[in-house]
Amino acid sequence: xxxxxxxxxxxxxxxxxxxxxxxxxxxxxxxxxxxxxxxxxxxxxxxxxxxxxxxxxxxxxxxxxxxxxxxxxxxxxxx
Amino acid sequence: xxxxxxxxxxxxxxxxxxxxxxxxxxxxxxxxxxxxxxxxxxxxxxxxxxxxxxxxxxxxxxxxxxxxxxxxxxxxxxxxxxxxxxxxxxxxxxxxxxxxxxxxxxxxxxxxxxxxxxxxxxxxxxxxxxxxxxxxxxxxxxxxxxxxxxxxxxxxxxxxxxxxxxxxxxxxxxxxxxxxxxxxxxxxxxxxxxxxxxxxxxxxxxxxxxxxxxxxxxxxxxxxxxxxxxxxxxxxxxxxxxxxxxxxxxxxxxxxxxxxxxxxxxxxxxxxxxxxxx
Numbered sequence: 001x002x003x004x005x006x007x008x009x010x011x012x013x014x015x016x017x018x019x020x021x022x023x024x025x026x027x028x029x030x031x032x033x034x035x036x037x038x039x040x041x042x043x044x045x046x047x048x049x050x051x052x053x054x055x056x057x058x059x060x061x062x063x064x065x066x067x068x069x070x071x072x073x074x075x076x077x078x079x
Numbered sequence: 080x081x082x083x084x085x086x087x088x089x090x091x092x093x094x095x096x097x098x099x100x101x102x103x104x105x106x107x108x109x110x111x112x113x114x115x116x117x118x119x120x121x122x123x124x125x126x127x128x129x130x131x132x133x134x135x136x137x138x139x140x141x142x143x144x145x146x147x148x149x150x151x152x153x154x155x156x157x158x159x160x161x162x163x164x165x166x167x168x169x170x171x172x173x174x175x176x177x178x179x180x181x182x183x184x185x186x187x188x189x190x191x192x193x194x195x196x197x198x199x200x201x202x203x204x205x206x207x208x209x210x211x212x213x214x215x216x217x218x219x220x221x222x223x224x225x226x227x228x229x230x231x232x233x234x235x236x237x238x239x240x241x242x243x244x245x246x247x248x249x250x251x252x253x254x255x256x257x258x259x260x261x262x263x264x265x266x267x268x269x270x271x272x273x274x275x276x277x278x279x280x281x282x283x284x285x286x287x288x289x290x291x292x293x294x295x296x297x298x299x300x301x302x303x304x305x306x307x308x309x310x311x312x313x314x315x316x317x318x319x320x321x322x323x324x325x326x327x328x329x330x331x332x333x334x335x336x337x338x339x340x341x342x343x344x345x346x347x348x349x350x351x352x353x354x355x356x357x
Contacts, residue, residue: 001272001276003164003272005167006167006232007167028222029214029216029222030214030222030223030224030228033167033168033214033232034224034228034231034232036232037167037231037232037233038231038232041233041234046164046233046234046272047166047167047232047233048164048165048166048167048271048272049164049165049166049167050164050165051098051162051163051164051165051271052083052093054165055083055084055086055091055098056083056084056091061087061088061107061110061112062087062088062107062287062288062289063265063266063267063288063289063290063291064178064287064290064291064306065107065108065109065110066110066221066267067177067178067179067180067265067267067291068109068110068178068179069110069220070178070179070213070220070221071178071179071181071182073220074179074182074183074186074220075182078186
């Protein structure tokens with residue numbers, strides 16, 4: 001099964017756009033991630049993250065703390 | 080052996096093609112890791128996670144290879160795991176209203192697009208557990224996804240399977256814990272794919288670093304609930320004047336450390352029914 005990192009794809013698309021003179025801004029990380037996944041799957045590639053990148057990328061705190069932080073962000077700027 | 084990441088609550092190593100997860104004794108409040116460890120916390124949570132992996136192995140395969148084939152200095156707090164291709168979403172099950180679920184409900188009457196009845200209060204038990212996947216944010220904060228979002232990203236079949244497994248793991252775990260006086264209000268699961276494409280449960284399982292644990296005897300909807308494990312630290316930290324809840328956190332007094340350690344042990348013993356032994 002072919003796989004590719006959707007976060008990497010998003011970074012590469014951003015660089016491609018910048019090289020073309022466009023300055024993209026990610027207004028919704030969710031939409032970007034969903035879109036990257038759809039694009040990969042349309043090419044027969046499944047979106048996954050290499051475990052080493054996965055662990056290196058996300059410096060996670062405990063779930064309660066993360067969820068409380070997400071809640072505070074939601075209160076400040078509801079989607 | 081190569082250190083991949085030294086994190087807030089654990090370190091990750093790559094070894095002989097496997098992943099080694101090594102839990103630390105660090106504890107955090109208000110998203111700030113405190114400088115004082117809680118001795119034994121890493122071991123307690125690792126052993127609790129292993130207990131759950133064994134008890135829920137019939138629901139879904141998991142990534143555990145061995146808890147023994149680890150360097151002796153990490154014995155008890157390290158797990159050798161399969162190296163999986165990880166899925167880029169967090170799979171969350173919520174059985175009670177708290178955190179982001181509560182705020183979403185208050186604002187929209189829904190969580191992750193799932194409508195809920197009106198009149199629920201903070202800490203209320205939901206009519207049924209709900210699956211609330213979210214992004215794994217690389218910047219900023221995680222965002223709720225609907226099941227439809229997850230289906231567009233990963234394919235409907237995979238998203239539906241993740242929902243089914245997540246809710247079954249949560250429901251089974253919550254029922255076991257409830258019999259022993261522990262409410263698991265919500266939990267976060269991570270999944271990967273094995274080389275044959277099978278979904279495999281990864282990360283840690285139903286610990287207090289991946290779930291909200293409340294004492295059943297202390298559960299009172301309509302107000303913030305008290306955590307079963309680190310409430311002593313939270314209460315103590317809320318009394319400190321002059322700390323803006325930003326790093327660096329304050330040193331934790333010895334009596335608070337000991338009380339918190341005792342609560343972690345209590346959670347382990349209540350849920351597993353086993354006596355904690357060093």
